[in-house]
Amino acid sequence: MKMILVGLAAMLTAPGMLTVNGSAQTPQKATTFTIAGHPGEAQILQINGKSYIDIEALARLTQGSLSFKGNLTILTLPPSDGEAPAATPHAKAGFSIAFVQAGIEEMSMIREWRIAIVNAVLNNNSISVDWISAQHRQAEKSLALTSAAASTDDDRSAYPLLSAEFNNMQKLSELYLAMRNQAAFISPDTFDSGPLEEQILTCARGFVSMTETHEFQDQAACH
Numbered sequence: 001m002k003m004i005l006v007g008l009a010a011m012l013t014a015p016g017m018l019t020v021n022g023s024a025q026t027p028q029k030a031t032t033f034t035i036a037g038h039p040g041e042a043q044i045l046q047i048n049g050k051s052y053i054d055i056e057a058l059a060r061l062t063q064g065s066l067s068f069k070g071n072l073t074i075l076t077l078p079p080s081d082g083e084a085p086a087a088t089p090h091a092k093a094g095f096s097i098a099f100v101q102a103g104i105e106e107m108s109m110i111r112e113w114r115i116a117i118v119n120a121v122l123n124n125n126s127i128s129v130d131w132i133s134a135q136h137r138q139a140e141k142s143l144a145l146t147s148a149a150a151s152t153d154d155d156r157s158a159y160p161l162l163s164a165e166f167n168n169m170q171k172l173s174e175l176y177l178a179m180r181n182q183a184a185f186i187s188p189d190t191f192d193s194g195p196l197e198e199q200i201l202t203c204a205r206g207f208v209s210m211t212e213t214h215e216f217q218d219q220a221a222c223h
Contacts, residue, residue, distance in 0.1 A: 035061050038084040099155040103211065106162050107167040109139045109202050110169045114200060117176050122188050126180065132173050139166055149188045154216035158207070167204045168222075172196050 007091045011066045033044040033053055042057035053072060098142050115133040120127045143166050175196065181187050199221050207220035 018185060021107045026212060033057075033061075038062060085165070087190060094152060095154050095158070095216070096149065096151045099146065099151065099158070099210045102142070102149040103158065103162055103207065105148050106142045107165070107207060109135070109142050110165055110200070111204065113139060113169055114172065114197070117172060119172040119174065121176070121186050125174070129177065131178065136170060136173070139169070157218075158210065161203065161207055161219050164222045165200065165207070168196060168200050168203070172200065197211055 031044045031046060032041050033052075034041045038061050042053055042061055045052045055066065055075065058064075060074075062077050067074045067076065068083050094098050094120070111134075116127060116131075116135075121178055127195055143162060146162055147159055150159050176186075179190065202221035206217075206221055210217050210219065
């Protein structure tokens with residue numbers, strides 16, 4: 001948008017009046033003022049050979065707006081037909097550093113969560129519901145930070161993969177707890193390369209590989 005700055009002290013000698021040619025003292029006669037390409041008209045006041053126009057009328061004719069800053073009156077004009085609107089900048093391609101760091105942190109939490117469950121099965125140890133709930137809360141908080149760090153198109157495309165990995169890990173936890181409630185012993189074969197366990201591992205490897213290339217590539221294992 002175009003802006004015209006008018007110094008009130010220098011250019012206004014009567015309230016609301018803008019001089020075309022200079023200062024004024026005694027009114028003499030009035031004529032009509034129009035702007036080519038704009039509808040409407042305003043009155044020009046001739047004073048001692050000088051021409052004046054009301055600045056509010058000028059703003060109305062140009063479909064502009066007036067604002068005030070100190071001793072300045074600012075007339076802001078709308079863009080002309082030939083002025084193209086400013087283009088919206090595109091988000092940067094690739095991954096942002098903040099997103100990669102947050103995403104790797106999330107994957108690390110999920111990895112520790114998974115390893116604890118797998119080791120508990122392999123060694124026939126028990127993991128409490130409270131411990132699993134704590135892991136869930138930490139990973140969920142980290143996932144929220146990852147979402148907040150997303151600033152590029154690739155970041156936003158990759159975030160659902162992390163969210164799916166988190167959901168799959170929760171399913172693995174629920175499976176473990178259900179089996180533990182039904183039996184004191186869980187066969188190690190249950191979590192040794194099981195489909196859900198394998199899906200979580202493959203998704204994690206795919207995400208790390210993707211961040212190394214700094215370019216989003218969909219990972220089917222995460223879905």
